[in-house]
Amino acid sequence: MSSPYGTGAYVHIPFCERRCDYCDFATWTDRSHLMAAYVDACVSHAQALRREHPGAIDHVFFGGGTPSLLPPDDLGRIVDALQPTPDAEITVEVNPDSFSDRHARVYAASGVNRISMGVQSMDDEVLVALGRTHNRDNVAQAVRAARGAGIEHVNVDLIYGSPVESFRSWIASVSAALSDDIDHLSCYALTVEPGTPLGASVAAGTARAPDDDDQAAKYEAIDELCESAGLSWYEISNWARPGGECRHNQNTWAGGNYLAVGAAAHGFMDGARFWNVRTPERYIEAVSTTGDPVAVRVPQSLQDRYVETLMLGLRTRTGVDLAGWPDAVIQTAADLVDIGLLVAGGRSAPPNFDQSGRPSQTRDADSCHGADGQRFSLTRRGRLLASHVMSELASHLPDGR
Ligand SMILES: C[S@@+](CC[C@H](N)C(=O)[O-])C[C@H]1O[C@@H](n2cnc3c(N)ncnc32)[C@H](O)[C@@H]1O
Ligand code: SF4
Numbered sequence: 393m394s395s396p397y398g399t400g401a402y403v404h405i406p407f408c409e410r411r412c413d414y415c416d417f418a419t420w421t422d423r424s425h426l427m428a429a430y431v432d433a434c435v436s437h438a439q440a441l442r443r444e445h446p447g448a449i450d451h452v453f454f455g456g457g458t459p460s461l462l463p464p465d466d467l468g469r470i471v472d473a474l475q476p477t478p479d480a481e482i483t484v485e486v487n488p489d490s491f492s493d494r495h496a497r498v499y500a501a502s503g504v505n506r507i508s509m510g511v512q513s514m515d516d517e518v519l520v521a522l523g524r525t526h527n528r529d530n531v532a533q534a535v536r537a538a539r540g541a542g543i544e545h546v547n548v549d550l551i552y553g554s555p556v557e558s559f560r561s562w563i564a565s566v567s568a569a570l571s572d573d574i575d576h577l578s579c580y581a582l583t584v585e586p587g588t589p590l591g592a593s594v595a596a597g598t599a600r601a602p603d604d605d606d607q608a609a610k611y612e613a614i615d616e617l618c619e620s621a622g623l624s625w626y627e628i629s630n631w632a633r634p635g636g637e638c639r640h641n642q643n644t645w646a647g648g649n650y651l652a653v654g655a656a657a658h659g660f661m662d663g664a665r666f667w668n669v670r671t672p673e674r675y676i677e678a679v680s681t682t683g684d685p686v687a688v689r690v691p692q693s694l695q696d697r698y699v700e701t702l703m704l705g706l707r708t709r710t711g712v713d714l715a716g717w718p719d720a721v722i723q724t725a726a727d728l729v730d731i732g733l734l735v736a737g738g739r740s741a742p743p744n745f746d747q748s749g750r751p752s753q754t755r756d757a758d759s760c761h762g763a764d765g766q767r768f769s770l771t772r773r774g775r776l777l778a779s780h781v782m783s784e785l786a787s788h789l790p791d792g793r
Pocket of ligand 2: 407408409410411412415416417419456457458487510
């Protein structure tokens with residue numbers, strides 16, 4: 393599916409120095425001996441994908457895991473293999489502990505122009521409770537290293553709602569992050585994942601689960617602090633200065649195409665979602681034997697397209713254009729406006745359904761063309777209750793069969 397954001401590539405780097413207590417991402421702490429073979433596999437897979445999909449690559453996102461654990465020149469080899477356009481956005485997720493001046497210089501020379509730093513908190517007590525190894529000073533130093541090398545965009549990730557985090561500590565973390573030279577802030581509500589040390593402690597009753605009211609109050613505080621610092625929300629968990637929005641993520645929320653390189657990487661191309669084999673060993677093996685590491689490919693059904701259009705679009709400030717949708721969905725949206733969870737109006741985009749009656753996914757602020765009462769987006773209170781709003785609307789969708 394084309395989107396106003398072009399086509400992207402997601403590259404997964406599944407290595408970390410140690411596992412944080414809350415994290416269930418596909419990453420390993422005992423496989424650094426595989427890094428060289430893993431990079432070779434990514435390079436050869438990326439080259440093969442580019443032969444198959446020779447069109448422009450407009451953004452590349454190195455996620456993890458901890459991509460900054462790779463030797464920085466190796467990351468540059470994967471960028472070269474993907475051959476992004478000269479003005480492509482190229483993001484690398486880094487951990488402040490493993491991001492040096494040298495990383496910043498080599499990244500900048502490879503075309504990297506966006507750093508996304510996993511910080512989580514600026515409070516040392518909270519950092520220890522989350523199982524993190526860095527401190528507030530590493531963060532300021534890492535932001536300076538990125539800026540000093542001329543990297544244009546810097547994001548910081550924070551997590552709110554750890555049981556040891558007071559409201560005051562959270563305000564201090566957000567304020568400290570905003571006082572660094574960043575143009576983007578991502579704030580995620582701490583989620584207790586089963587199978588993690590945090591999940592085990594909560595299940596055993598030795599740690600408290602995050603409290604909904606505490607997380608809601610902290611969310612409202614982020615929004616206020618960001619707005620007064622000149623960063624606006626553009627997706628439920630993301631705030632940016634104008635021009636600092638992440639194109640790769642915007643493409644994902646707009647239902648756009650992106651290739652997937654690396655173990656456990658997910659992609660979406662031409663109406664099908666797919667993901668690669670999960671472990672680095674199996675990825676290296678699949679690339680070197682069959683050349684095809686895709687584990688599962690799922691064509692998107694009509695029902696999937698409706699639901700994804702709703703779920704992804706509603707996360708964004710642009711919202712979703714319900715023109716042409718079933719009357720029951722539009723009526724439900726109007727009811728949600730009446731109770732202050734949605735706001736109607738705004739600006740329209742190309743219709744959400746193409747001529748075959750299928751949802752079209754090229755909807756976004758950048759492609760807007762005029763006022764439109766059928767567009768709906770979440771209010772601040774609606775953002776706090778987003779899953780409720782989405783399931784209310786989705787319950788009135790046709791079943792697609
Ligand atoms: C895959 S991590 C990569 C960043 C990098 N590895 C780091 O942590 O420094 C991306 C982000 O997901 C968020 N995250 C991971 N697990 C989470 C959880 N259980 N609850 C909320 N946020 C989570 C964190 O903010 C993290 O920075
Ligand atoms: S949060 Fe980041 S550093 Fe921590 S285990 Fe997950 S991917 Fe690794």
